[in-house]
Amino acid sequence: MRLKELAAIRVHYGYRRLHILLRREGWEVNAKRVYRIYREERLSLRTKTPRRRVSCRTRINDCWAMDFMSDELFDGRQIRLLTIVDHFTRESLAIEVGQRMRGKEVVSVLEDLACDRTLPKTIRVDNGPEFTSKILDQWAYANGVTLDFSRPGKPTDNAFIESFNGSVRAECLNENWFLSLDDAKKKTEAWRVDYNEHRPHSALGNLAPKDFASSGQASLAR
Incomplete structure (x- = not known):
């Protein structure tokens, strides 16, 4: 779940960089396991960052x-x-x-x-x-x-x-x-x-x- 969250935020990152971020957060996981999950979740098929909306203004502190x-x-x-x-x-x-x-x-x-x-x-x-x-x-x-x-x-x-x-x-x-x-x-x-x-x-x-x-x-x- 955390790998998918990171992949959604860092859309330009491949599994190696995502692995580094996981390690920084304290996840004791090797690159091979990250790669396996990365492939199983089809994260390598992420599309380009979607076109942004004109504004994200909805309410204070959003x-x-x-x-x-x-x-x-x-x-x-x-x-x-x-x-x-x-x-x-x-x-x-x-x-x-x-x-x-x-x-x-x-x-x-x-x-x-x-x-x-x-x-x-x-x-x-x-x-x-x-x-x-x-x-x-x-x-x-x-x-x-x-x-x-x-x-x-x-x-x-x-x-x-x-x-x-x-x-x-x-x-x-x-x-x-x-x-x-x-x-x-x-x-x-x-x-x-x-x-x-x-x-x-x-x-x-x-x-x-x-x-x-x-x-x-x-x-x-x-």
């Missing part, structure tokens, strides 16, 4: 999206930003800034969000090493969250986060001069709060994301 951005401080030091948004409310759930961002930092941010918010059923991500890491894969499995990976070369699979990152770039990163890592954190967080609480969004009837999240329309979809 679907989130994550992505990374890069920028630099005034002295040229590189920084990275992890952005997380809710597809339904368009809320910016987090913009985490750091100089090194790996899988464990991604998990830490998600665990912080889980303290105040219900975890989603699905999180859309690309195939970057932070999102395909063992620690994030284990966290998602333990929390019943599906990592929905974009198809290689198809950024439109995660179009909303790409659009959101464009707003972050134009309205925050390009408009500010970051003197330090702490300065970058303060300024991006101030922009995130303003985005959620004041910036009108045409897809939300020109409401700000926070207003939409607390509106009657959003409540009916819970």
Whole structure:
């Protein structure tokens, strides 16, 4: 059952990679057995990833999206930003800034969000090493969250986060001069709060994301 679950999520993975994922989760199984089950379940005949629907917006916390951005401080030091948004409310759930961002930092941010918010059923991500890491894969499995990976070369699979990152770039990163890592954190967080609480969004009837999240329309979809 777990092999079929992994195969459904990682549609481009053959039995060897799926075997590695099973071993990471603690399954004491050899590659030959995985191959036998893989053939018996006809997983080698999986079709290509189906065409995505226009949107997965159904209700709050059904679907989130994550992505990374890069920028630099005034002295040229590189920084990275992890952005997380809710597809339904368009809320910016987090913009985490750091100089090194790996899988464990991604998990830490998600665990912080889980303290105040219900975890989603699905999180859309690309195939970057932070999102395909063992620690994030284990966290998602333990929390019943599906990592929905974009198809290689198809950024439109995660179009909303790409659009959101464009707003972050134009309205925050390009408009500010970051003197330090702490300065970058303060300024991006101030922009995130303003985005959620004041910036009108045409897809939300020109409401700000926070207003939409607390509106009657959003409540009916819970």
